[in-house]
Amino acid sequence: xxxxxxxxxxxxxxxxxxxxxxxxxxxxxxxxxxxxxxxxxxxxxxxxxxxxxxxxxxxxxxxxxxxxxxxxxxxxxxxxxxxxxxxxxxxxxxxxxxxxxxxxxxxxxxxxxxxxxxxxxxxxxxxxxxxxxxxxxxxxxxxxxxxxxxxxxxxxxxxxxxxxxxxxxxxxxxxxxxxxxxxxxxxxxxxxxxxxxxxxxxxxxxxxxxxxxxxxxxxxxxxxxxxxxxxxxxxxxxxxxxxxxxxxxxxxxxxxxxxxxxxxxxxxxxxxxxxxxxxxxxxxxxxxxxxxxxxxxxxxxxxxxxxxxxxxxxxxxxxxxxxx
Numbered sequence: 057x058x059x060x061x062x063x064x065x066x067x068x069x070x071x072x073x074x075x076x077x078x079x080x081x082x083x084x085x086x087x088x089x090x091x092x093x094x095x096x097x098x099x100x101x102x103x104x105x106x107x108x109x110x111x112x113x114x115x116x117x118x119x120x121x122x123x124x125x126x127x128x129x130x131x132x133x134x135x136x137x138x139x140x141x142x143x144x145x146x147x148x149x150x151x152x153x154x155x156x157x158x159x160x161x162x163x164x165x166x167x168x169x170x171x172x173x174x175x176x177x178x179x180x181x182x183x184x185x186x187x188x189x190x191x192x193x194x195x196x197x198x199x200x201x202x203x204x205x206x207x208x209x210x211x212x213x214x215x216x217x218x219x220x221x222x223x224x225x226x227x228x229x230x231x232x233x234x235x236x237x238x239x240x241x242x243x244x245x246x247x248x249x250x251x252x253x254x255x256x257x258x259x260x261x262x263x264x265x266x267x268x269x270x271x272x273x274x275x276x277x278x279x280x281x282x283x284x285x286x287x288x289x290x291x292x293x294x295x296x297x298x299x300x301x302x303x304x305x306x307x308x309x310x311x312x313x314x315x316x317x318x319x320x321x322x323x324x325x326x327x328x329x330x331x332x333x334x335x336x337x338x339x340x341x342x343x344x345x346x347x348x349x350x351x352x353x354x355x356x357x358x359x360x361x362x363x364x365x366x367x368x369x370x371x372x373x374x375x376x377x378x379x380x
Contacts, residue, residue, distance in 0.1 A: 114197065115255045115256065116252055116255075116256065118197060118200065118201060119248055119251055119252050119255065120248075121201045122201055122204040122205060122208065122248065123244055123245075123248035125201065125204070125205030125208060126205065126208045126212060126244045126247075126248065127240065127241065127244050129205065129208055129209045129212045129213075130212045130215070130216060130240035130241075130244065131237060131240055131241075133209075134209075134212055134213055134216040134240075135216065135233070135236050135237065135240060138216050138217065138219075138220045138236060139229065139232060139233060139236070141220070142220060142232060143229065149217065149220060149221050150221070150310050150313050150314060151310070151314075152217050153217050153218065153221050153306055153310055154306060154307055154310035154311070156213065156214040156217050156218070156303075156306065157302070157303040157304070157305075157306030157307045157310065157353075158303065158307065158356065158357075158360065159210070159214065159303070160214065160299045160300070160302055160303030160306070160353070160357075161299070161300060161303035161304060161307065161353040161354070161356045161357035161360065162303075162357045162360040162361065162364060163299055163357075164296045164297070164299035164300035164303060164353070164354070164357055165300065165353075165354050165356075165357025165358045165360070165361060166357070166361055166364075167292075167296045168296065168300075168354065168357075168358075169358065169361060212240075215239070215240075215243060216236065216239070216240065218306070219235075219236055219239045220232075220236065223235055223236075254284075254287075254288070254291075257280055257284055258280070258281050258284045260277075260280065261276075261277045261278065261279070261280030261281040261283075261284070262277065262281055263277065264276055264277025264280065265277030265278045265281065297350065300350050300353040300354050300357060301346050301349050301350040301353060302353075303353045303356075303357065304348075304349035304350055304351075304352045304353020304354070304356065305345075305346075305349040305353070307352070307353065307356060308320045308323065308349060308352065319352065323344075323345055323348040323349070324345070326344060326348065327340075327341040327342075327344040327345045327348070328341060330344045331344075
C-alpha cells in the first residue's frame with residue numbers, strides 16, 4: 057500500500073511539473089506573439105487585397121488556401137530552421153532579427169514614400185497579381201494564392217525570428233518547439249480569421265441592409281458596408297506605423313547587443329527624463345521610446361529605398377527573366 061501511495065505521489069509530482077511546463081510554454085508563446093505584433097498587423101493589412109475582384113463565393117476558400125500555406129511556411133520550413141539556428145548557431149539570431157527589422161523599416165518607409173510621391177516606381181519586384189493575360193479565373197486564383205503565400209513566407213520568417221529571440225535562454229528543445237508551434241498556429245489563426253471577417257463584413261452588411269426585417273438592422277447593415285473602406289485604410293496605416301516602429305526597435309536592440317549601444321542608450325535616457333517631467337511616467341517613457349524608434353526606423357527605411365530600387369530590384373528582375 058505504501059508503494060502504491062509513493063507511486064501516486066510521484067505521478068502527482070510529474071503532473072505538477074508538466075502543468076508548470078505547459079504554463080511556461082504558454083507564457084513564452086504569448087510573449088513571443090506580442091513581440092511580433094507589428095508584423096501581424098501588416099500581415100492582416102496586406103492579405104485582403106489578394107481576394108479583391110473575386111466572386112464572393114471564392115473569397116473564403118482563397119483565404120483558407122493562403123492560411124494553409126502560411127501554416128506550412130511556419131511549421132514545415134521556418135520552425136526547423138529556427139531550432140537549428142538556436143541549437144547550433146545562436147549568434148546568427150540577432151543578425152537575422154536585424155535583417156528582418158531592416159526589411160520592416162524598408163517596407164513601411166516605402167509605403168510612406170509612395171503616399172508622398174504617388175508616381176514613384178515601386179521597389180518590390182513583384183508582379184501585380186491582378187494581371188492575368190490568360191483571363192482564366194482558376195489561373196488567376198492560383199496566381200494570387202501563390203503570390204500571397206510567397207509574401208507570407210517573408211512575414212512569417214520575421215515572426216518566427218522575433219518569436220525565437222523572445223524566448224527565455226536555456227529552455228529545453230521540446231519547450232522551444234511547442235512555444236514556436238503555438239506562436240505559428242495562434243498567429244495564423246488570428247491573422248487569417250481576422251482577414252476572413254474583414255473580407256466578408258461587407259457581404260454581411262449588404263445582406264442585412266437588403267434582408268433586415270426592421271429598420272435598425274438595415275441601418276446597421278448599411279453602416280457596416282460604409283465602414284469597411286475607412287476600416288481597411290485605417291488598418292493599412294496602423295500596419296505601416298507598426299512595421300516602422302517594430303523594425304526600428306529591433307535594429308536598435310540588435311545594435312546594442314552587437315556592441316553599438318549609443319543610440320539605444322540615448323533613447324532610453326531621453327525616455328526616462330521625459331517620464332520624470334511629465335505625468336503618467338510609464339506611458340510617457342513608452343511613447344517617447346516608440347516615437348524615437350519609429351523616427352529612426354523611418355529614416356533607415358528611406359535610406360534603403362535607393363539601393364533596393366536601383367540595385368536589388370533590377371537584380372531580382374534579371375534572375376526572374378533568366379529563370380523564365
